[in-house]
């Protein structure tokens with residue numbers, strides 16, 4: 001068998017990530033490699049830090065992209081802040097909260113779980129009860145935007161509760177960053193991590209993180225070495241430090257991926273965060289109008305819905321996997337399946353970053369209506385794309 005170059009098919013990415021990427025970002029990826037200690041590269045790294053300050057709405061000095069995907073950002077937050085013997089409250093209302101529990105336990109600490117149903121936000125009363133019942137917890141960890149269910153929790157209120165009980169906050173903003181407000185300083189979040197392939201519409205493989213001064217004090221005061229050499233912030237900071245002259249080799253930075261992140265952050269700055277949030281909100285409302293025309297409903301109650309991740313209940317009698325396969329084969333559109341407890345119960349339609357546009361909304365609705373009609377399913381009143389356009393053109 002001869003193996004030749006790989007050419008990916010043309011796709012429209014409307015699942016839970018990765019999202020579609022602008023040609024400007026892909027072009028940045030193809031620029032020549034330079035040394036990762038080259039003074040010109042270091043200047044670009046400083047610009048990335050500045051742009052991440054803007055994206056996270058923070059002045060935290062320790063703000064940088066980890067050279068690995070969102071899961072590594074998650075691990076970075078836990079391994080640096082959590083030590084053997086600590087107690088950490090973890091709010092679990094979907095897949096990613098469950099992964100946080102794993103991280104806490106692998107740090108040799110105890111995870112105290114505050115569990116809510118999949119599809120509902122984190123219950124503040126339950127969290128307060130857990131804080132009262134467990135004096136001295138080191139941190140409260142939670143997922144701001146649960147990609148597995150499409151739920152957004154009230155980060156400001158969760159963080160205020162954690163402050164009241166003198167606990168650090170660890171927030172997963174992988175899906176929220178650049179899609180809905182993430183206000184790290186205003187909410188007093190101590191550790192926050194994200195990913196590049198969701199609302200930032202960059203290639204997968206980097207995890208922007210930010211740590212508060214209080215988090216850094218905690219890290220400096222550790223009794224045990226951070227068990228991960230690669231993710232030890234004390235060492236990473238030697239490379240990403242603010243004084244360019246003293247930068248030392250830690251690992252070889254993914255040079256071209258960082259060009260791409262730089263470009264996607266420049267694009268975010270050009271659009272403006274608030275405009276990006278508004279765009280995500282409007283396209284979500286248009287999608288919702290179209291889905292309703294087809295008699296379809298969203299899993300999550302109004303008020304907690306993520307505009308960038310829409311969990312749609314599967315109507316009775318429909319082969320949900322066949323719908324996804326046909327959307328991909330007939331229209332080149334990728335939508336997501338349900339995960340874990342929601343497997344087979346929902347589709348997850350992502351409107352993230354560049355995939356949050358009137359074009360994407362119109363396309364996915366029209367393709368979904370066509371597919372369901374062809375499969376003999378009930379499509380309500382029909383006219384999904386037109387219903388969405390009423391919202392889009394209003």
Ligand SMILES: *Cc1c(COP(=O)(O)O)cnc(C)c1O
Nearest residue numbers: 069070071096145147174175195
């Ligand atoms: C996607 C995602 C992650 C993991 O990011 P990867 O880049 O896939 O490692 C973590 N948390 C949430 C909420 C996510 O949506």
